[in-house]
Amino acid sequence: MCGIVGYVGDKSAVGVILEGLKRLEYRGYDSAGIAVLNADGLHVRRAAGRIKMLEGILRERPVAGKIGIGHTRWATHGRPSEENAHPHTDCSGSLVVVHNGILENYLPIKERLVAEGHVFKSETDTEVLAHLVEHYLKQTPRLDRAVKLALAEVKGSYAVGVVSASAPDRLITAKHGAGGVVIGLGQAENFVASDIPAILAHTRDVVILEDGEVAAVTAAGVELTTLDGEPVQREPVRILWDPIMAEKGGYRHFMLKEIYEQPRAVTDTIRGRVAPETGTVVLNEVAFDPFTVKAIQRVVLIACGTSYHAAMIGRAMIERLAQVPAETDFGSEFRYRDAVVGPHTLVVALSQSGETADTLGAIKAARLKGCPILAVTNVVGSAISREATGVLYTHAGPEIGVASSKTFTATVVATYLLALWLGRQRGVLAPGDVSKHIQELLEIPRLMEATLELEPAIAELARQVSGYRDFLFLGRGVQYPIALEGALKLKELSYIHAEGYAGGEMKHGPIALIDDGMPVVALAPRDGSYDRMLGNVEEVRAREGKIIAVTHQGDRGIAAKAHHVIAVPPCADLLAPLLTVIPLQLLAYHVAVRRGCDVDQPRNLAKSVTVE
Ligand code: AGP
8 A cells, every 4th residue: 555646836846845745655665766857858756765765765856847757666576675765766767656546467477568668676566566557658659548548458456646757747647456546626736645644735626447448637637437438527525624534535444544544455465466267366476396395394473463363363364274283472482482393394373563572583493493483573674574484464555544454354364375285285175175165265355345334223222331341252173362452452442351151161250250241252153163152151141241242143043132233244264264353453443432542552562562
């Protein structure tokens, strides 16, 4: 999830673009760049790090012009560096492209263009677009046409901006699947941006691009067409939000926005990695040779906090789908326990930030013992990704809220892909089995959207329960980690005491706590543990505990015994945590808002814990 800003008009493009990029820095901040066109040609300035680094470069080597495009990057392909920062140029240096998204088929296109003589300068997927447009500009003099021909060839998701010396009065923008593109309308000037806050200081009238549309933007106007060249008429929308509201996309908090981004985060994490027709999972970055994979005797999943809960679900997935013994450990425990591991133990380190000191310390300890190490992380080039032998990136985009939400579900999905891949590599799963599991996985984003529709009911539930001092969350099997996660979310956001327990453990102690002042959240979808969860619910009822049941839609058993029912859509058992966690995230969020807590920055917490 990167940020794009473009300008064409009578002002200094650099000023407008830098100001816009700063407002989009929440979308990515590992490198930034800008390209400005003037009578002398195109001038590109780029820098690794935050936008202030780019500002420093621009002070040393200023550029001037009235048309230009800028980008703030969240790396997906290629580590964060100056060479990988956008804009990317073609061979001639007279055309630049900025891009947000993932181009799935960039490798074969790159190979073809290299054979044609194109010279690439970065490790990114984006650079192929610059060269591809250059290639088509040899067939047509029209920049918009060349961009359309190039985009017709790429698979994946994109929001792009293109500027070329061959068409000095315009910038071209297009979108398919990834993020957003808004075109801001001014007086003899126009703007392009990934998101509204970038241009709100200049205009409140915007045209929002739909998937498959391309716009040629000049100072005088906007020409909107489909990729096939059909003209599109669209009325501008007037934006009434204040600037802070706009950064959150209209949501009250970043965390709520991120909860709603989960279907997209999951889609992007799956994108380009599965082929249901052939029952194949492709994990190019994992990079273990087949001998290493076949020799694995055990998997140890290491993580902290919310990522640890994802690891617990991952353990069940790996055992069930790949039939390899698997266990979990906290980074802080593993690193000091002199674990019996070696070259046949695959260590999987899960960390959204990739910087958690305990997880990093644990993989360093595992490396000393010769373990192959796979990192599952959301941050390209992070410390944990550099320390690991292979990396499986989640593509959730930056998470600003300190409490993890979309990175949790994206990590669970990445681990599911890993389990399928291991199962296939080791010959445990047939292509037909993998195909069926992929189909079930591909249903999840749609089912997540349906689950998010529960928000008004959960906000009302939060109103009723926000005054309680203690909560108990119960689950079994893959729902046990969700019980732990539900309790963690409530604790960190609302400062209410909450415990997560395995359902079967309730009678061994926590049952003593239950009375009419104790809400019990029972995770009870219709899976193999359903009848035993029904038993838990009966035991809580008998002691006058308040039951909030998370069940499958259509359930008549547990639902009849609960005080509140949250019904999520049915899906495959192993994937159900991806749905049942959503109401618990929303419950913690709404309880915290009711109690006046700082949702995005809860007290005493840090987004990445880089100390022991
Ligand atoms: C989750 O809401 C917390 N912010 C915290 O538990 C977090 O998951 C933990 O610190 C691990 O972080 P990581 O995934 O970046 O390694």
